[in-house]
Amino acid sequence: MTKINTPEPGTCKCGCGEQVKRDYRPGHDARHVSQLTRAVREGAIEKRVALRLLPTESLREKLTRTLATKVA
Numbered sequence: 001m002t003k004i005n006t007p008e009p010g011t012c013k014c015g016c017g018e019q020v021k022r023d024y025r026p027g028h029d030a031r032h033v034s035q036l037t038r039a040v041r042e043g044a045i046e047k048r049v050a051l052r053l054l055p056t057e058s059l060r061e062k063l064t065r066t067l068a069t070k071v072a
């Protein structure tokens with residue numbers, strides 16, 4: 001089961017624990033989306049919860065789009 005971390009303020013939102021000035025370390029936004037995609041597919045969290053964890057509209061759209069594609 002995928003564990004969804006609740007990041008501390010000032011750390012990367014993907015949950016890796018790295019200190020950041022913005023939301024993510026470079027590239028970790030995509031990593032966060034794929035983590036959340038996996039968690040929703042496994043049933044660990046609901047899609048609306050996953051969407052709330054993402055800080056920008058473009059990332060929310062990416063999650064929605066990714067979830068709409070078939071699993072290989």
Ligand SMILES: [Zn+2]
Nearest residue numbers: 012014016028
């Ligand atoms: Zn990170």
